[in-house]
Amino acid sequence: MKGLIYKNYLVTRKYYFMAFMFFFIMALFMILIRLSMICGNISHDPEAVDDLTRTMWVFRYMPCAVVILGFAGYSEAFFADLNSGWARFSRTTSLSTHQIVGSYFLSEGIVLSFAYIICLLYLVIFCLSFGDKISLHYITNITSLFCFGVIIQYFNLTLAMFAQKRQTVQLISVSIALIFPWLLCAYIYPRMKELENPDTVLLEWMAQQFEPIKSYIFPVMLLFAVIFTVGGYFISVKGLERRTF
Amino acid sequence: MADYKNSIEIKGLTKKYDGFTLDNISFNVPKGTIMGFIGQNGAGKTTTIKLLLNLIKKDSGTINMLGLDLDKNESEIKSQISAVFDEIPFHEVLNANQISVILSDVFENWDKQTYFNYLDRFALPRKKPIGSFSKGMKMKLQIASALSHNAKLLIMDEATTGLDPVVRNEILDIFMEYLQDENNSILLSSHITSDLEKIADMVTFIDKGKILLTGGKDETVENHAVIKCKKDDYKNIESADIVSARLTDFGAEVMIHDRKKCEKKYSGLTIDNTTLEEIMLYYVRREKKEWK
Numbered sequence: 143m144k145g146l147i148y149k150n151y152l153v154t155r156k157y158y159f160m161a162f163m164f165f166f167i168m169a170l171f172m173i174l175i176r177l178s179m180i181c182g183n184i185s186h187d188p189e190a191v192d193d194l195t196r197t198m199w200v201f202r203y204m205p206c207a208v209v210i211l212g213f214a215g216y217s218e219a220f221f222a223d224l225n226s227g228w229a230r231f232s233r234t235t236s237l238s239t240h241q242i243v244g245s246y247f248l249s250e251g252i253v254l255s256f257a258y259i260i261c262l263l264y265l266v267i268f269c270l271s272f273g274d275k276i277s278l279h280y281i282t283n284i285t286s287l288f289c290f291g292v293i294i295q296y297f298n299l300t301l302a303m304f305a306q307k308r309q310t311v312q313l314i315s316v317s318i319a320l321i322f323p324w325l326l327c328a329y330i331y332p333r334m335k336e337l338e339n340p341d342t343v344l345l346e347w348m349a350q351q352f353e354p355i356k357s358y359i360f361p362v363m364l365l366f367a368v369i370f371t372v373g374g375y376f377i378s379v380k381g382l383e384r385r386t387f
Numbered sequence: 388m389a390d391y392k393n394s395i396e397i398k399g400l401t402k403k404y405d406g407f408t409l410d411n412i413s414f415n416v417p418k419g420t421i422m423g424f425i426g427q428n429g430a431g432k433t434t435t436i437k438l439l440l441n442l443i444k445k446d447s448g449t450i451n452m453l454g455l456d457l458d459k460n461e462s463e464i465k466s467q468i469s470a471v472f473d474e475i476p477f478h479e480v481l482n483a484n485q486i487s488v489i490l491s492d493v494f495e496n497w498d499k500q501t502y503f504n505y506l507d508r509f510a511l512p513r514k515k516p517i518g519s520f521s522k523g524m525k526m527k528l529q530i531a532s533a534l535s536h537n538a539k540l541l542i543m544d545e546a547t548t549g550l551d552p553v554v555r556n557e558i559l560d561i562f563m564e565y566l567q568d569e570n571n572s573i574l575l576s577s578h579i580t581s582d583l584e585k586i587a588d589m590v591t592f593i594d595k596g597k598i599l600l601t602g603g604k605d606e607t608v609e610n611h612a613v614i615k616c617k618k619d620d621y622k623n624i625e626s627a628d629i630v631s632a633r634l635t636d637f638g639a640e641v642m643i644h645d646r647k648k649c650e651k652k653y654s655g656l657t658i659d660n661t662t663l664e665e666i667m668l669y670y671v672r673r674e675k676k677e678w679k
């Protein structure tokens with residue numbers, strides 16, 4: 143399977159590089175702000191330092207979201223690979239459908255794990271710069287993000303194996319992607335009257351709204367990641383078997 | 388691998404689609420031969436090849452390849468065959484070197500040296516992405532990879548279609564070399580009959596999902612002939628001897644399927660040699676019997 147994983151890497155590496163560059167730029171940006179808070183211009187303004195210290199807890203996850211979701215979002219490349227005739231060709235060889243599908247799942251798993259490790263390293267550096275200890279809380283947040291990446295990627299992969307038209311994949315992906323902002327709005331909107339108070343800080347208020355469900359996010363994400371990985375794998379095998387060439 | 392006489396044995400193969408049926412076809416590809424599989428577009432060539440490769444499921448019939456039953460030994464058979472299609476199956480960002488690494492994992496008997504020898508022979512660049520290759524270069528690369536894992540059987544679906552005559556000739560030469568090993572065989576589906584005329588030992592002609600002819604190419608061409616005659620003479624030719632006839636302003640050109648018999652029967656008429664292309668043309672119109 144090494145050769146197949148190597149192929150998948152070659153086909154998608156351009157996208158990974160781009161996602162990594164975005165991560166790097168954002169991480170650099172965060173670090174520069176932090177440096178400025180410690181010994182730069184911002185350090186001269188205690189109020190700004192205080193504000194940024196309160197809000198940067200959420201921004202610190204942004205580069206991680208970029209790299210994990212960026213690495214997860216490129217099933218388009220796999221779709222192009224399958225439609226380059228590879229799916230048909232591979233079925234004319236002694237490779238089993240499990241090997242073919244397994245290579246895609248494994249490739250993406252490796253890449254996402256790599257992104258996960260990078261994010262953990264980044265977070266360690268960032269937390270240390272704030273004098274924070276690396277608590278389980280940070281790790282579960284990053285792991286939840288990683289699980290979300292796994293869900294998106296394996297869902298897209300399964301879709302690419304099943305649907306033979308790119309438009310079908312795009313339509314279903316976009317439709318499902320729109321559900322998340324809709325759910326967010328549906329959850330937040332009824333509570334928005336509290337924002338009329340001028341003393342409310344938006345990010346802190348948002349964090350408070352999610353406090354009751356916060357403890358469920360990680361186990362739910364983990365559960366869905368497992369379901370999408372195992373279920374997606376078997377559905378993909380079926381999809382490849384029923385694919386017409 | 389069991390000892391076998393025919394590289395491919397197809398018996399009573401049937402596949403039904405809405406509007407098309409591959410109808411109970413049977414033919415063999417003897418070991419060490421190149422079989423030309425001819426027919427017009429939509430005749431059932433690709434469906435047959437897909438069934439041979441188990442890319443689609445058959446409704447009934449049996450397929451034996453390399454002495455083994457395809458249903459029971461699919462993986463073993465597939466490790467010993469190569470399929471070549473009209474389009475290269477690799478992503479355009481890959482280059483020839485990378486393809487070698489990938490295929491060495493796919494094929495147990497991958498021979499890197501043979502592959503690179505073919506690349507040199509075809510003057511194909513090793514590090515250039517295949518997206519920048521011409522159609523001819525892509526086909527050469529596909530053939531180089533198909534011939535580099537010691538496959539005993541090559542199945543090609545319209546592989547020479549769309550290539551210029553120089554590239555086609557080059558590829559046909561490679562096939563002839565491949566057949567120097569008498570254990571190797573080729574099934575070459577094409578509607579370019581001139582290619583098959585050059586290299587095929589056997590031909591199978593399919594039309595509307597039915598096999599019309601199968602056998603030695605020379606024998607097939609020798610048995611058929613075209614009688615060029617006036618309309619009055621045409622009336623005297625028995626319908627049973629005729630495949631179909633093209634009527635012109637001056638007379639008729641009649642395709643017959645038993646030359647020896649017709650030479651005796653119609654000794655006063657001019658009987659010309661024919662080609663695979665003409666045979667295909669006349670058989671396709673066999674239901675009309677007469678056409679212009």
